[in-house]
Amino acid sequence: MSWSDNFRLVPRLAVVVIAAAALGGCFRPLHGVAQDGTRVQDKLAAIEVATINPGNHDSPRLAYYVQSELTYRLSGGAPGRGDKSAPHQFKLETTVRESVTSTIVNTTTGNAEAALLRGEAEFRLLPAAGGEPLYSGQAVASSAYDRTPQRFASLRAARDAQIRVGTALADQIHTRIAAQFAAGKIAAGR
Numbered sequence: 001m002s003w004s005d006n007f008r009l010v011p012r013l014a015v016v017v018i019a020a021a022a023l024g025g026c027f028r029p030l031h032g033v034a035q036d037g038t039r040v041q042d043k044l045a046a047i048e049v050a051t052i053n054p055g056n057h058d059s060p061r062l063a064y065y066v067q068s069e070l071t072y073r074l075s076g077g078a079p080g081r082g083d084k085s086a087p088h089q090f091k092l093e094t095t096v097r098e099s100v101t102s103t104i105v106n107t108t109t110g111n112a113e114a115a116l117l118r119g120e121a122e123f124r125l126l127p128a129a130g131g132e133p134l135y136s137g138q139a140v141a142s143s144a145y146d147r148t149p150q151r152f153a154s155l156r157a158a159r160d161a162q163i164r165v166g167t168a169l170a171d172q173i174h175t176r177i178a179a180q181f182a183a184g185k186i187a188a189g190r
Helices: 003-023 040-045 060-075 151-182
Strands: 047-049 090-105 112-127 135-146
Touching: 040 047, 040 060, 040 151, 047 060, 060 090, 060 112, 060 151, 090 151, 112 151, 135 151
Parallel strands: 047 090
Antiparallel strands: 090 112, 112 135
């Protein structure tokens, strides 16, 4: 590279530095301090995760995985809120459904060799005292797994897929609610 090539890069570099400086204040960490001065994690810890309803007869295990993950993520891994001096301000109601689709079928035996587990969750964040939902949404996740003639291996693969889908659904719900708190769109007094 010659001196003239380096000299042409200076204006481009200056534009990049100026743009970075101008946009530097626009971004705020999701789990930082919210606009009203409170920590997002404190608001998330104030959410009670209601028992998750399985939307179809195949979903009770997925509902358990989603509830367990949500409880852990919202509390930040802290033990349950045993003190009654700080009651929950919000209640999270969730319904999950799952479906399994065979994606690869062996033409010789007619048996499915792979499957796709798809999970859907509908959630509503309500005030603890009841009332209209403060925020609601839907999350979707899927995970593929192998089916084999070995029965227990297939059952374990299906259960692992449920765990992956449950974790992904809980992560989506957690992130969406945290983003609403960080943006100041959900307030406890509403």
